[in-house]
Amino acid sequence: MAPIIEVQNLNVWFGKSRILKNLSFDIEPKQVTAFIGPSNCGKTTVIRSLNRLNDLQADYRHTGEILFNGKELYSNKNRASEIARKISMVFEKPILFKKSIYENVAYSVRIRGRRQMSLINNIVDECLMKVQLWNDVKDKLHTDPNFLSIGQQQQLCIARALAADPEILIFDEPCAQLDATETPKFESILQSLKQQVTIIFVTNKRRQAARVSDVAGFLYNGELVEIGKTEQIFTTPTDTRTENYVTGRLG
Ligand SMILES: Nc1ncnc2c1ncn2[C@@H]1O[C@H](COP(=O)(O)OP(=O)(O)O)[C@@H](O)[C@H]1O
Ligand SMILES: [Mg+2]
Numbered sequence: 001m002a003p004i005i006e007v008q009n010l011n012v013w014f015g016k017s018r019i020l021k022n023l024s025f026d027i028e029p030k031q032v033t034a035f036i037g038p039s040n041c042g043k044t045t046v047i048r049s050l051n052r053l054n055d056l057q058a059d060y061r062h063t064g065e066i067l068f069n070g071k072e073l074y075s076n077k078n079r080a081s082e083i084a085r086k087i088s089m090v091f092e093k094p095i096l097f098k099k100s101i102y103e104n105v106a107y108s109v110r111i112r113g114r115r116q117m118s119l120i121n122n123i124v125d126e127c128l129m130k131v132q133l134w135n136d137v138k139d140k141l142h143t144d145p146n147f148l149s150i151g152q153q154q155q156l157c158i159a160r161a162l163a164a165d166p167e168i169l170i171f172d173e174p175c176a177q178l179d180a181t182e183t184p185k186f187e188s189i190l191q192s193l194k195q196q197v198t199i200i201f202v203t204n205k206r207r208q209a210a211r212v213s214d215v216a217g218f219l220y221n222g223e224l225v226e227i228g229k230t231e232q233i234f235t236t237p238t239d240t241r242t243e244n245y246v247t248g249r250l251g
Contacts, residue, residue: 002070004029004168004198005050010064012045014057019045023064023224025217027168032190032199034213034230036206038251041219043202047170050200051087052080069167085111088166092173094153096160101128101148102141104156108163127159130196131189151182158189162197169193171201175208187212206246210234218242220251 003026012020020042027033035043045054052073054060066073073083085108097104105124114120124141128134133155137148145156154174161169171190175183190199190212203209209216210230217227218241226233226242237243244250 001029003027004069005073006065006067006070007050008065008067010049010062010066012042012049012054012060012062015059019222020049020062021222025224025227027198027200028215029167029198030194030196031214032194032201032212033215033217034209035200035202035217035219036204036209037219037245039204041251042222043204043219044172046219047089047172047200047202050168051089051170052078052083053089055080085164086166087168087170088161088164089170089172090154090157090161090174092176094150094157094177096145096153096156098144100142101137101145101156104145105160105163108160112165123163124159127162128156130162130193131155131159132185133159149182151178151185154178154182154186155189158193162193166197168198168200171199173202173204175203175205183208204251206234206248210246218245220245 005027008024010020010023011018035046037043048054049062049066097107102124105127106120109120109123125134128137133152136152145153148156175186178186187208193199213230215227216230216233218225218233220241226237226239233242234246237246241250
């Protein structure tokens with residue numbers, strides 16, 4: 001299968017600081033790709049470049065090529081709102097609308113232009129099931145999501161993203177706010193979703209990347225030191241910096 005994202009010689013600047021240095025990599029469809037590396041190495045900047053969230057940042061500039069399904073992601077033909085729907089981002093802290101659980105998810109169905117109530121209801125139910133939240137909320141769909149735990153709120157954010165029918169789901173440190181009991185559930189959701197959607201996530205939890213990803217890329221100081229099959233990166237890395245990081249000697 002052709003890569004869903006192709007990045008060639010990506011350099012990113014914020015003002016005069018060069019943050020990313022000559023990154024080249026492909027993202028394969030229906031796989032889980034993890035970017036790992038210590039704080040401030042550029043993980044968030046990479047994934048924000050992949051869904052044009054950096055457009056909002058006045059001093060952002062990049063050179064190089066980012067293709068999404070073979071077409072220039074930053075072409076003027078792509079509307080940022082459409083990109084945000086197809087390449088959806090779930091943040092570290094769950095950010096929900098001040099609306100009911102149902103409305104949080106139904107919103108994403110409506111922005112796809114679907115208006116039929118029975119269809120919206122079906123998609124809402126289905127997305128809540130896919131994120132393993134259905135049993136917890138099925139009797140409370142029309143209440144405010146405030147009573148949910150942080151982990152459940154994160155599940156609801158994922159359901160809302162799925163309801164927009166994205167091609168890629170991107171997660172930035174998705175478990176940073178979760179407690180130890182919520183993390184395994186998140187990891188199982190991630191695994192089950194990859195049949196439907198391409199997943200990219202960023203983490204500074206090495207073992208989580210080792211457990212969940214198919215492909216792992218190690219970033220250090222704005223450089224993509226190495227990217228490859230997760231097993232290879234964690235067992236036989238080619239670069240000593242990668243080896244030092246995955247074994248815990250670095251970062
Ligand atoms: N909006 C910004 N303006 C200026 N510098 C930034 C901005 N965002 C990030 N940086 C800098 O870019 C570097 C990489 O940051 P980031 O991508 O957030 O790293 P990570 O997610 O790996 O912690 C850091 O040195 C950070 O200070
Ligand atoms: Mg970050």
